[in-house]
Amino acid sequence: MTSLVGDTTPLLNIMQKLRDPETGCPWDRAQSFQTIVPFTIEEAYEVADTIERMALDELPDELGDLLFQVVFYCQLGKEQGLFDFNTVVERICDKLTRRHPHVFEGLATTSTDEIKQNWEQLKAIERSERALDSVLDDIPLSLPALSRSIKIQKRVARVGFDWAELPPVVAKIHEEIDEVIFEVEQETVDVQKVQDEMGDLLFAVVNLARHLGVEPEKALRQANHKFERRFRGVEAYAQADGRAMNEHTLEELDGYWDSVKQDERNK
DSSP, X not given: OOOHHHHHHHHHHHHHHHTOTTTSOHHHHHOOHHHHHHHXXXXXXXXXXXXXXXXXXXHHHHHHHHHHHHHHHHHHHHHTXXXXXXXXXXXXXXXXXHHOHHHHSOOOOOOHHHHHHHXXXXXXXXXXXXXXXXXXXXXXXXXXXXXXXXHHHHHHHHTTOSOSSSHXXXXXXXXXXXXXXXXXXXXXXXXXXXXXXXXXXXXXXXXXXXXXXXXXXXXXXXXXXXXXXXXXXXXXXXXXXXXXXXXXXXXXXXXXXXXXXXXXXXX
């Protein structure tokens, strides 16, 4: 069977040529670890978007773009004598093998929960070996805020800092809403305090999503898609009426919105 490294050799060669100091691409030669990060994040989101749209025929192209980001970092690492593509492959192979003893070492397991528990124990050992002081130490600051919130909450829940029942989770949301309203109703509104309270409210909503087993980032993306789809429907109704959007009253636009929702239910 052809090795993974063998399969990727043409791509690695292309990357090396793009970075050639004399004959390479000026844009690629100018990049660094830091400048590539925004493109990596963008490509990851494009992969997620393709999957959510079930445009699986587009997925190989998007995955290729994401793989190219990995190869780019590996080329930069190789040039600086830090690591190369083989290093990355070896590290992930070692990690996956180490974290799946029930597959590679014949460790007996009886349930998915037990496998998950073993996984968390192994990760905890790895964190202790890296001399981390807190269970929160290695959560990337660059994660999207919603994703980082749920990761923080999952980490602290593992050490017992979590509600066992749903009612206090919901009550916390109502408490945070009240605190937001209290701040915005002050005679002199402190924008920073409003922002702080809104952050607490969003964090509490993410906590509810976690308790319900909902991925908040995915849920919000779906809500964005749904709103966009329905608003385009409102625009279509407004156009059919022969008037611009801003020539309609809010009540009329709300009526179009209700019609769009009814159209969806009738499909």
